[in-house]
Amino acid sequence: MSIRGVLAVTGVECTKLAAQLKTRIVLAACVAGPFGFAAAMRVQSSVPTDTLFGRSVKESGFAIPLVVLGFGALWVFPVLASVVGGDVFSAEDRYGTWTTILTRSRSRSEVFGGKVLTALGFSALAVAALAVSSVAAGVLVVGSQPLIGLSGELVPPSKALISVALAWVTVLPPTLGFTALAAVLSVATRNSAAGIGLPVVAGLMMQLYAFVDGPETLRQLLITSAFGAWHGLLTATPYYGPLLEGTMVSATYIVVCLVVAYRMLRRRDIGG
Amino acid sequence: MERFALEALGVSKRYGRHEALSSVDLVARPGQLHGLLGPNGAGKTTLMRVMLGLVRCDAGAVRLLGAGRDLSIGRVPDGVAGFVETPAFYPYLSGRKNLALLVRLDGDGGAGGDRVERALEQIGLGPQAEVTVGSYSAGMRQRLGLAAALLRSPRLLFLDEPTSSLDPRGARDVRAIARRLADEGTAVIWSSHDMAEVEELCDMLTVIDRGRVVFSGATGELRQLAPAAVFLLRTSNNDAALELASSQPGVRATSLTDGALEVSADIEALDAYVVALGRAGIAVRLLERHQRSLESLFLDLTEHGAAETRAASRGAMNDSGPSQAAS
Amino acid sequence: MLDRAIGMGLGGALAVVMIVAVFACGPSPVTSARIEGAIAPTFANLVQLQVSQLGLPPISASDFGVTASCRKPAGGASGAGDWVCALTWFGPQRQTLSNTYDLLVTTDGCYTATVDREQLGGPILQGIDGSDIRNLLYAFEGCFDTT
Numbered sequence: 028m029s030i031r032g033v034l035a036v037t038g039v040e041c042t043k044l045a046a047q048l049k050t051r052i053v054l055a056a057c058v059a060g061p062f063g064f065a066a067a068m069r070v071q072s073s074v075p076t077d078t079l080f081g082r083s084v085k086e087s088g089f090a091i092p093l094v095v096l097g098f099g100a101l102w103v104f105p106v107l108a109s110v111v112g113g114d115v116f117s118a119e120d121r122y123g124t125w126t127t128i129l130t131r132s133r134s135r136s137e138v139f140g141g142k143v144l145t146a147l148g149f150s151a152l153a154v155a156a157l158a159v160s161s162v163a164a165g166v167l168v169v170g171s172q173p174l175i176g177l178s179g180e181l182v183p184p185s186k187a188l189i190s191v192a193l194a195w196v197t198v199l200p201p202t203l204g205f206t207a208l209a210a211v212l213s214v215a216t217r218n219s220a221a222g223i224g225l226p227v228v229a230g231l232m233m234q235l236y237a238f239v240d241g242p243e244t245l246r247q248l249l250i251t252s253a254f255g256a257w258h259g260l261l262t263a264t265p266y267y268g269p270l271l272e273g274t275m276v277s278a279t280y281i282v283v284c285l286v287v288a289y290r291m292l293r294r295r296d297i298g299g
Numbered sequence: 300m301e302r303f304a305l306e307a308l309g310v311s312k313r314y315g316r317h318e319a320l321s322s323v324d325l326v327a328r329p330g331q332l333h334g335l336l337g338p339n340g341a342g343k344t345t346l347m348r349v350m351l352g353l354v355r356c357d358a359g360a361v362r363l364l365g366a367g368r369d370l371s372i373g374r375v376p377d378g379v380a381g382f383v384e385t386p387a388f389y390p391y392l393s394g395r396k397n398l399a400l401l402v403r404l405d406g407d408g409g410a411g412g413d414r415v416e417r418a419l420e421q422i423g424l425g426p427q428a429e430v431t432v433g434s435y436s437a438g439m440r441q442r443l444g445l446a447a448a449l450l451r452s453p454r455l456l457f458l459d460e461p462t463s464s465l466d467p468r469g470a471r472d473v474r475a476i477a478r479r480l481a482d483e484g485t486a487v488i489w490s491s492h493d494m495a496e497v498e499e500l501c502d503m504l505t506v507i508d509r510g511r512v513v514f515s516g517a518t519g520e521l522r523q524l525a526p527a528a529v530f531l532l533r534t535s536n537n538d539a540a541l542e543l544a545s546s547q548p549g550v551r552a553t554s555l556t557d558g559a560l561e562v563s564a565d566i567e568a569l570d571a572y573v574v575a576l577g578r579a580g581i582a583v584r585l586l587e588r589h590q591r592s593l594e595s596l597f598l599d600l601t602e603h604g605a606a607e608t609r610a611a612s613r614g615a616m617n618d619s620g621p622s623q624a625a626s
Numbered sequence: 627m628l629d630r631a632i633g634m635g636l637g638g639a640l641a642v643v644m645i646v647a648v649f650a651c652g653p654s655p656v657t658s659a660r661i662e663g664a665i666a667p668t669f670a671n672l673v674q675l676q677v678s679q680l681g682l683p684p685i686s687a688s689d690f691g692v693t694a695s696c697r698k699p700a701g702g703a704s705g706a707g708d709w710v711c712a713l714t715w716f717g718p719q720r721q722t723l724s725n726t727y728d729l730l731v732t733t734d735g736c737y738t739a740t741v742d743r744e745q746l747g748g749p750i751l752q753g754i755d756g757s758d759i760r761n762l763l764y765a766f767e768g769c770f771d772t773t
Binding site (some may be wrong): 076 | 627636639640643654664667668669670671672675704706707710732733734735736738760762765766767768770771772773
């Protein structure tokens with residue numbers, strides 16, 4: 028297995044992605060969605076009080092990306108993570124093209140590596156697009172006023188921007204964790220509907236657990252807990268405990284899922 | 300140049316209780332057009348999948364172009380190409396774009412464009428190459444599959460029923476390509492259930508039935524063992540005619556599914572048989588030359604018994620390497 | 627063979643994790659101490675902010691001397707859900723003030739506090755220049771560390 032080989036496969040997968048309608052739709056939604064939301068907040072009189080920073084959406088543009096962040100954890104991030112990750116392997120089963128790509132000069136390891144890299148890259152790109160777009164939407168539609176933080180303190184615009192950007196970065200590990208989960212389901216079920224749908228369902232169920240006062244350790248082991256780790260960045264004295272935990276849990280999910288997926292693919296008999 | 304382009308020895312594969320391949324040997328030299336003949340479900344496609352690294356065999360060794368295959372690496376060596384069953388491509392991309400992607404997978408991004416054009420020219424897809432593969436017919440996909448294989452400038456080429464969806468002209472073109480490649484030194488493994496096509500096209504033959512090799516050797520040997528042309532006979536009493544044939548010297552008859560008989564005999568034995576039928580009160584309703592069926596071929600091969608096939612293969616050994624005796 | 631070793635290692639690790647997760651007992655990290663430690667300074671900061679928004683003479687948050695006392699109306703010392711906090715502080719004229727808030731605390735350590743009765747004005751206040759200003763103390767939110 029060589030890096031050059033993996034990159035060759037990544038290039039091919041990206042070309043295929045670029046030719047598909049769904050990638051363009053998803054990325055377009057990531058860019059347009061926050062603007063629609065910001066416009067709605069500007070126009071309507073009531074504000075979302077059930078999400079953190081919802082009360083502040085009319086007062087500071089920096090609240091918009093944080094509300095999107097809070098709302099996104101429920102199903103948006105799992106969907107963004109799975110839409111490519113859950114299809115990248117099972118698409119070959121759907122089209123019958125495993126034979127076609129495995130009879131070239133790339134080993135199964137390189138094909139696996141390239142597809143995983145593509146899936147992770149797309150998830151990161153979608154999150155980044157959503158982040159940039161929400162910040163832009165907030166600042167352009169509402170303004171760059173100082174933000175009231177989670178300790179009641181007033182955060183100046185420059186610091187607010189940095190905190191918001193960092194908050195979005197912390198959401199990458201769990202999103203990539205969902206991508207890895209979607210990938211292993213895609214390999215195991217050979218079915219894109221399962222590869223995309225099951226992680227989203229799993230995410231919803233994990234989020235439901237947040238409402239239950241069950242064992243704390245179990246809650247920490249759920250990858251969705253990592254979606255809320257950014258709260259500690261918006262307090263007067265920041266705390267990083269949940270962030271550290273969340274990143275470690277996400278890393279574990281990524282490693283475990285990818286190792287399992289790799290083994291399954293390596294040992295599979297194609298056709299026959 | 301390697302002595303053998305392909306050496307598959309003792310390949311066995313079992314799926315659950317079904318033994319798909321049972322100690323199969325297949326050996327081909329460079330420049331040989333080697334036919335792999337057998338009915339559907341005999342294991343031809345499974346064997347090709349094993350050789351291309353798509354399926355792991357339970358036992359046996361495969362060497363492509365002199366290099367032993369490590370299946371876990373799963374990389375098809377340079378100079379080896381092929382397709383199994385109807386080739387599949389990405390339906391949302393054009394034929395040309397599909398080939399361009401495959402060239403990139405082969406690690407040839409820069410010079411790729413020329414290769415693609417040359418391959419498309421060879422298989423004659425023309426302006427259809429711009430259309431998305433989703434709208435291709437099976438025949439067009441087969442041509443594209445051949446083009447995809449030709450991209451790799453193969454010295455060992457596996458073709459799985461490459462003319463099954465083509466019209467006669469297309470089939471003729473593909474046969475010409477295979478012939479030309481073989482003349483240029485490429486070993487071509489051509490699998491088919493069409494005996495006439497394979498016997499006409501290939502120099503060497505391996506016949507497979509239910510996962511076992513029943514014949515391996517030169518086409519000429521097979522013709523000697525089991526002539527290709529037979530007669531189709533319909534009578535007023537097919538069962539009695541079959542029984543009568545067994546007592547006629549030089550006449551071998553097998554019953555076909557629709558009740559008619561397939562008779563293998565030289566012209567004198569046939570004449571004597573027809574006369575005997577008349578004397579026995581069995582009327583001949585139809586007698587014509589007929590392309591023999593695979594079933595009767597296998598019956599012949601196994602009936603002939605080990606002795607004869609072994610003799611034939613000893614002769615073939617000088618030419619093709621080890622072969623499997625029928626059981 | 628390496629395959630099998632990896633497989634067994636993974637299976638074992640996952641089993642251990644699951645067992646630990648299910649059986650790890652321990653009180654919830656949502657305790658009165660943590661909530662009080664979060665809500666008191668938040669309230670103080672918000673009063674300071676509100677004062678400046680209303681155009682009144684600025685007072686620093688530390689001058690308020692806010693203390694909080696929180697309990698679960700359903701009983702128990704810890705856990706997410708409904709909480710009631712009584713906040714005691716010194717007003718601008720050094721008078722002792724007390725406000726009660728109803729809290730909804732989530733398992734990940736965030737709370738939404740809504741004032742008990744129509745204390746401290748309603749949801750909207752009037753600034754010095756007559757404009758409408760959101761009453762920051764009517765309902766507010768915050769988070770604390772649960773690790």
